Amino acid sequence: CISQDIDHILETQSALAVDLGGTNLRVAIVGMRGKIVKKYTQPNPKTFEARMQLMLKMCVDATRDAVSLNCRILGVGVSTGGRVNPQEGVVLHSTKLIQEWSSVDLRTPLSDALHLPVWVDNDGNCAALAEKKFGHGKGVENFVTVITGTGIGGGIIQNNELIHGTTFCAAELGHIIVSLEGPECSCGSRGCIEAYASGNALQREAKRLHDEDLLKVEGLNIKQAEPITAIHLINAARLGNNSADAVLNKACTALGMGIVNILHIVNPTLVILSGVLASYYHAPVQRIISERALQSAQNIKVLTSELEEPALLGAASMVLDYTTRRLL
């Protein structure tokens, strides 16, 4: 029976997904329907050679495991921090979080080692692809994913395709500027939403308040050696600390205005908030849109991502989508 055959093919066909992040290097075997069959995690090495070597070894090991797991690996998808030329499979320019990661051809060594086709894109774009295939973006022609984690990134789907831009820096959503002056950003500019609302920015402000002895509030206990993070800031504000509240208010306003700018430029159907701070920012972003967006852009839906592994799933989707297109 043909439909059973196709079902069986769909069950076994899988992708190897690689996620090169600031902290970890991860590899996963991902099934056609988005199931993560097996996942491997290692600290991301600090040097180019060690990183390439580890990535190749993890991939070779995973493809070996795939055989015994009855998974047929169709190709490799890589999600990485930094700016990527996906046509060439090359990382053009790294973020500061991943050292020695500029002008790196990932396709050639991976396809030489594994004899498989290789796709590469940046983490923000992969997160958008993951939403498109497995998340809130399913069936949505035009949407934007905004990821608020350590930094701020994102991806834009327009007419069912990613916008990469002429120099592959479209959807650099963290560097939308919302203030003529504003705090310094890691990119060298000032007033970017990443400098207001990213996990790093909130941590910077939390440390500043702590140093100035302004993070105190009844109910908040910070141990002597404990590193100060964004969570302390959020907790302090919830417990009634006005300084913390003011910092977070500004972060929410900045992020919301950045998203309003996205609405007024590409006018998507849907904005998906992703990353560790997504649920915290959800309500404030909706409020800022209702206050600051054009009337015609105010009914844009804002949702929080429900995907647990957007980078890995997006990396896998580059492989799986290509294969599905060939099958059909």
Added chain:
Amino acid sequence: CISQDIDHILETQSALAVDLGGTNLRVAIVGMRGKIVKKYTQPNPKTFEARMQLMLKMCVDATRDAVSLNCRILGVGVSTGGRVNPQEGVVLHSTKLIQEWSSVDLRTPLSDALHLPVWVDNDGNCAALAEKKFGHGKGVENFVTVITGTGIGGGIIQNNELIHGTTFCAAELGHIIVSLEGPECSCGSRGCIEAYASGNALQREAKRLHDEDLLKVEGLNIKQAEPITAIHLINAARLGNNSADAVLNKACTALGMGIVNILHIVNPTLVILSGVLASYYHAPVQRIISERALQSAQNIKVLTSELEEPALLGAASMVLDYTTRRLL
């Protein structure tokens, strides 16, 4: 000879272009190569009925003239202020500059009166189409037009097509926000680039300085009854007035940062500045891009439009492009 026949067809085939602006209602017969064969201008009436009546009359007169001018009118293209649903040919929402201009079906009455196909889009999008067919945008897959006139508008070409957006408010470039606070905007928000850098914004600041007796500078003569405009502000700054210079500096920074935001969202190949203030803003915008954009977005070309009639040419191009596609 076939090629002579095609040449002849191309010579005579023309579009009727309509431009509904804040001040004037204009109609033109436009040839296949962008030549404006004849142009008609009237003040744009303040009421819906008078405006529709005048528009239809001007179009009927023009089609009659076209016969004697040996122009074969293929269709009608309308450029209008406000938000437009181009699929339906309906003005959804007017700007304040054109009164009684919401939920207006332009296609039905025009096609009933003229028995011709009708296309409608907003002025910013028409300006982008004009650049695509006749201006700096020829052959460029991804570019953005930013129009700095009384207000600020624009259009975005992505993969050779306009981005209209889900609720037809993509490329509302005037309402990109670049300041958490900032001056009030006509849209009800604050800190939009239109509130800093449009002709209206500069006029507002010029009047304020004049009222505070701060617009004076040696060499600048303002007659008693003369209306104060952006030109006075620009001239005062050139003659060394520091207050005027500070206002203009802020306007340039705001506009430049708005354009940086466009670069970081859609990353076009080219930005075309259009409108009366385009050449004034050209150099400052390039400077702000080099100061505030990501390195990978800094080599984006910025050009000043050379088209004299972007709205009319864009309106015409909707007709001419459709016809060319059918011919080829």
